[in-house]
Amino acid sequence: MLKGNTKICSRCGDEKPVNEFYSQKGGRSGLRAACKKCFIKANSEYRYKRKSGVRFGSKDYFIELKQRKEAVQK
Ligand SMILES: [Zn+2]
Numbered sequence: 001m002l003k004g005n006t007k008i009c010s011r012c013g014d015e016k017p018v019n020e021f022y023s024q025k026g027g028r029s030g031l032r033a034a035c036k037k038c039f040i041k042a043n044s045e046y047r048y049k050r051k052s053g054v055r056f057g058s059k060d061y062f063i064e065l066k067q068r069k070e071a072v073q074k
Helices: 036-052 059-073
Strands: 006-008 015-017 021-023 031-035
Touching: 021 036, 031 036
Parallel strands: none
Antiparallel strands: 006 015, 021 031
16 A cells, blocks of 8 residues: 555545554554544544443453554564
């Protein structure tokens, strides 16, 4: 998906300069698939969902953390 110094966001589909994307260690391109704007939006949606769902320190939370670590290692 990398094309010169731009990257297409997996969420909004817009082609944006790579500085519009957060870096991600272990990622294929070293960048997140979604742009900063979409990432922030997704993150706030995620937090909102977590309010009613997975709580910090709960069993599900640790399962999620473990899965995230495994994903980074790949
Ligand atoms: Zn986007």
